[in-house]
Amino acid sequence: MNDESQNKMGSPTPEELRQQVERTRDELGQTVEALAGKADVKAQAKEKTAAAKKQAAEKTAELKEQAAEKTAAAKEQAAEKATAVKEQAAEKSAELKEQAAEKTAAVKEQAAAATAQIREKTAQAAQAVKDKTPEPVQEKTAQAATQVRESAARAGQFAVDRTPDPLLEKADRVAKAARANRTPLLAGGAALVVFLLIRRGRGRNK
Secondary structure, eight states, X not given: OOHHHHHHTTOOOHHHHHHHHHHHHHHHHHHHHHHHHHHHHHHHXXXXXXXXXXXXXXXXXXXXXXXXXXXXXXXXXXXHHHHHHHHHHHHHHHHHHHHHHHHHHHHHHHHHXXXXXXXXXXXXXXXXXXXXXXXXXXXXXXXXXXXXXXXXXXXXHHHHHHSOHXXXXXXXXXXXXXXXXXXXXXXXXXXXXXXXHHHHXXXXXX
């Protein structure tokens, strides 16, 4: 059997074998490229997933930081407002206290001036009554005042002897309060006595 008969029976020729090898090499290259492409896609997907996770983590951290900064700023503003309100309240309270103190001092000053004027006018009235009263009447007035004081002393002692201790204590407090204002009372009493004596003297003259 010669070469031609073998070719006719299906044995490949060297050219055919070379072509088959080329095709197989091309197919293998395509397969490798396809596999490499698939592997590259998976790697890219992993990279994208990792990048997305990283971006998400960075964004979350940034948002948390911004939220913390806003919270701190809000707390600081609230503290500043509270401090300002306290300071304003303290200033207003101090101002009101100062105004109240000034008004109280003014009222006390006016009361003291009025008291001084009353005392002065009472003294002037008593002196005027004394100046216009004849000496005999003055002597009688002095005698009457002495008798009144003695009678009052005796009556007071009698009352003290018969008065319980609680009432004595209360009377002592009332007496202290009366002594604080005894000048106007004595002047008024003296003026009343003088008036009565003058009226009595005129009645006798008639």
